[in-house]
Amino acid sequence: MNQRASVCVSSDSPEEEVAFAAWLERWKEKMSFISEDYGCGCCVHQFDLEGPSEAVAALPEKIRAMTDWSEKGKR
8 A cells, every 4th residue: 555755854954865765765766756846955855755655665764854745635
């Protein structure tokens, strides 16, 4: 079953950027949706995701975000 999630990656946190890049490398092909980056780009990168529950469960906790997308299913 597909599940939704949102992530927020701080541009000044190399650990967060590496964590998201590693997650993306592992799960990108299995995801049914990955939004364009809608963060400002200078401070944060934000993405909405949809895919298998095991992929969402594998997201590092430190980059998870609560949004209308993840909580209410709104685009």
